[in-house]
Amino acid sequence: SQTIHQWPATLVQPVGSPLSLECTVEGTSNPNLYWYRQAAGRGLQLLFYSIGIDQISSEVPQNLSASRPQDRQFILSSKKLLLSDSGFYLCAWSTGTPNTEAFFGQGTRLTVV
Amino acid sequence: DQQVKQNSPSLSVQEGRISILNCDYTNSMFDYFLWYKKYPAEGPTFLISISSIKDKNEDGRFTVFLNKSAKHLSLHIVPSQPGDSAVYFCAASAFRTYGQNFVFGPGTRLSVLP
Numbered sequence: 268s269q270t271i272h273q274w275p276a277t278l279v280q281p282v283g284s285p286l287s288l289e290c291t292v293e294g295t296s297n298p299n300l301y302w303y304r305q306a307a308g309r310g311l312q313l314l315f316y317s318i319g320i321d322q323i324s325s326e327v328p329q330n331l332s333a334s335r336p337q338d339r340q341f342i343l344s345s346k347k348l349l350l351s352d353s354g355f356y357l358c359a360w361s362t363g364t365p366n367t368e369a370f371f372g373q374g375t376r377l378t379v380v
Numbered sequence: 381d382q383q384v385k386q387n388s389p390s391l392s393v394q395e396g397r398i399s400i401l402n403c404d405y406t407n408s409m410f411d412y413f414l415w416y417k418k419y420p421a422e423g424p425t426f427l428i429s430i431s432s433i434k435d436k437n438e439d440g441r442f443t444v445f446l447n448k449s450a451k452h453l454s455l456h457i458v459p460s461q462p463g464d465s466a467v468y469f470c471a472a473s474a475f476r477t478y479g480q481n482f483v484f485g486p487g488t489r490l491s492v493l494p
Binding site for chain 1: 386411412414416421422423424425426429431469471473475479480481482483484485486487
């Protein structure tokens, strides 16, 4: 069966520090991978998605970047965090075929102080 | 510009009654619709979905209805249980050449009162 792992679960970082959140998927190959953010009291905003290694689409211009160094690994990064980067970050995967759902990781609560 | 809207931020229902959560979308290219349930500090879990070629899909206590002409869908939970209390997200998907995209609404917080 397929599983998705996301870590860390919580993170407190000072303004201006770098960020690296990692997500890995097991039990499937060539998944579509996604990074979403849920700001306090708001919905899920798509940040990045990827259909393959080094194939990443950015949905929202921001202080963040994403990389996919391996087929089932998706990394969210920032060189210098802003206060506005605080939120709940979610990684997800799908098969990329029509009429299928996305499956989410447990999320990372990031607080920038 | 919100492509998927959930106009009710919250909903309270008595245990045993029906919960109806609504969702509207604007992009006619969407052809697959999903509902997710989310508890605090956890990732959303998939609940039920419907293809644009159908108008109803049922799974146990959960039924999703789709009205394509109105660009509207709804999730019915019958009977509602206290464990159903969570935030429910409506999502829409359109399969594109460059992968499958999922657009989420802002969510509706459902409280089922005992």
